[in-house]
Amino acid sequence: MAIDPVCGMHVDEKRAVYKKDVDGKTIYFCSENCLKTYEAPENEFKKLRLYVILSVIIAIPVVILSFFYKVPYSNLILFLLATPVQFIAGWRFYKGMWDGLRARSANMDTLIATGTSAAWIYSTLVTFLPTAFVGETYFDASVIIITLILSGKLLEEIAKGKASEALKKLMGLQPKVAKIIKNVKEVEIPIEEVQINDIIVVRPGEKFPVDGIVVEGESSVDESMITGESMPITKRKDDDIIGSTINKSGMIKFKATKIGKDTVLQQIVKIVQEAQTSKAPIQRLADKVSSVFTPSVIIIAILSAILWYALGQNFIFALTIFITVLIIACPCALGIATPTAILVGSTLGAQNGILIKGGEALEMAKKINTIIFDKTGTLTKGEPSVTDVFILSSVKEDEVLRLAAVAEVGSEHPIGKSIVREANEKKLTIPSVKSYETVSGKGIKTRYLNKTILVGNRTFIGENKIDTKKFESDIERLENEGKTAVIVAYGGEAIGLIGVADTLKEFSKEAVQQLKRMGIEVWMITGDNERTAKAIAQQVGIEYIMAQVLPQDKATKVKELQKKGAIVGAVGDGINDAPMLAQADLGIAIGSGTDVALETGKIVLIKNDLRDVITAIDLSRYTVKKIKQNLFWAFFYNTVGIPLAAGLLYPFFGLLLSPIIAGAAMAFSSFSVVGNSLLMRTYKPRIANA
Secondary structure (H helix, E strand, O other), rough: EEEEEOOOOOOOOOOOOOEEEEEEEEEEEEOOHHHHHHHHHHHHHHHHHHHHHHHHHHHHHHHHHHHOOOOOHHHHHHHHHHHHHHHHOOHEEEEHHHHHHHHOOOOHHHHHHHHHHHHHHHHHHHHHHOOOOOOOOOOHHHHHHHHHHHHHHHHHHHHHHHHHHHHHHHHHHHOEEEEEOOEEEEEEEEHOOOOOEEEEHHHOEEEEEEEEEEEEEEEEEEEEEOOOOOOEEOOOOOOEEEOEEEEEOOOOOEEEEHHHHOOOOHHHHHHHHHHHHHHHOOOOOOHHHHHHHHHHHHHHHHHHHHHHHHOOOOHHHHHHHHHHHHHHHHHHHHHHHHHHHHHHHHHHHHHOOEEEHHHHHHHHHHHEEEEEHHHHHHHEEEHHHEEEEEEEEOHHHHHHHHHHHHHHOOOOOOOHHHHHHHHHOOOOOOOEEEEEEEEOOOEEEEEOEEEEEEEOHHHHHHHOOOOOOHHHHHHHHHOOOOEEEEEEEEEEEEEEOOOOOOOEOHHHHHHHHHHHHHEEEEEEEEEOHHHHHHHHHHHHHOOOOEEOOOOOHHHHHHHHHOOOOOOEEEEOOOOHHHHHHHOOOOOEEEEOOHHHHHHHHHHHEOOOOOOHHHHHHHHHHHHHHHHHHHHHHHHHHHHHHHHHHHOOHHHHHHOOOOOOHHHHHHHHHHHHHHHHHHHHOOOOOOOOOO
């Protein structure tokens, strides 16, 4: 059985159902309607991409013929080139205008459709009625406007596509089969057939297919892909199991308690979906203004033409007034005011190691007043490192580390690997030994030079009848600092303590302090216990902590802050952070993190440097300032030019603004907007990252 990704129904693969191959995998659908719903975004993206390519190819000769090189029948050639762009590639704007009219509102599409149509209509009249309409054509204006705006929409669609990819990868984490105990035998079945209370067997290296409770066995379990925490968790009888996590050592039998849509993984998928679909898009400033500006321009153009005709001017004079008003109000500058600034801002971000997924992310970063950092892999390195070595006898510090490495040299446990790595970095000699005895969740034992080496926690050392009371205070000190205390014993005597911890990244503290100076409230969120969380928070300078937060609850914590009026930016790197990143007003993913986190985040920090959070916010503020400047200049020329185009000076000075001058004013408006955007290239990051 398979699951229809659109409606969630079970689909029999053997029946005549609709199917689609995606990345080498076959996806099954219960109906043609579900298949079309699934394919709709993909088909829309392909169509938009085709129109952008078509428009760009046509725009090149149009610009050459309009500005650089005239040939016989130039106007006719321009007409033939511009018409497909106007009515095929630009059809979406007419549709948007029509939808706006039905809703009794004017939007950006209304402005684009009206303005480009005015330029195209007037240019067509000049081309085919040259005796009645004398002047230049403006086919280039309509082609360039439509090409630029469609290109901006294509970039937005690419960003949306990445969001859906995140969900597909989340769902792909779940194993396809499960081994259940049936009639005292192991039987492999598809995961869709697992029932609550089934007893499932999972061996080392395998994934747990669903959520459940351990009934037999003991093992270390890697939950990092769900919880984000790097340390494996020891699981014993009656402990909870999270589906899709990895069994690292011993065999475990567990009872299924949650299946299908009720598992932790599927709940995370649901939260990401809800957060992405419930968030209203930011209303662009240009759209808000155009809702008033557009109908005003059209009314002015119509009334001006009627007035002059009523005052005795001929039809051609009145029509020229009408078209001149629409041309000078054509949203060339308005249409590119935001895209050009966002394009330069996004490019600046990429040059500084920051990927910004569209203008919405740039605009939102400016408004952030609260930042939530995930702990593991975000503020910290995400893997344990040796931080302290204490000697408890006459043995030297390096010898304590060396003997511990002798025992751990073959270990797959992250703590054991960190000890061996530290010994190698100090160039200590680590001889090989013949055998090891690993006690899951406790420690490791081996023989070296006819003596026993024990490396593990206090329980393990105590079980081997070695007294740990005399250095209990040292162990507590390490634990209070958020570190794991590893005891090393040799020849029946405790010889040293090794502190292991997930250490802070290089610039975490600097980034937090800078954010606080910018007036942004900083929080840390983690699945760790409160003591460990406080220890890390104290090191980095964070006062506000959310500890012991389950993956599916991280988005809820963000909502709680949002209800209090906070505009929240969330920074994370793990799969468990995906709901939090999606729910936040702005999700920021660490470049070294999982694909799911990277695709859910609206901003990605490529260099894994938290100081880039500050740069992203600062760049956002700078870009939004430029957008507002661009919009001012875009409207300034129109506001001044429209009365002139309507013939305001004609009764007094006999001056009539021709379509040629209107086109020049429109071009100059665009030039000032593009020039202002290009000046952004002088921007320097708030913090100059190495």
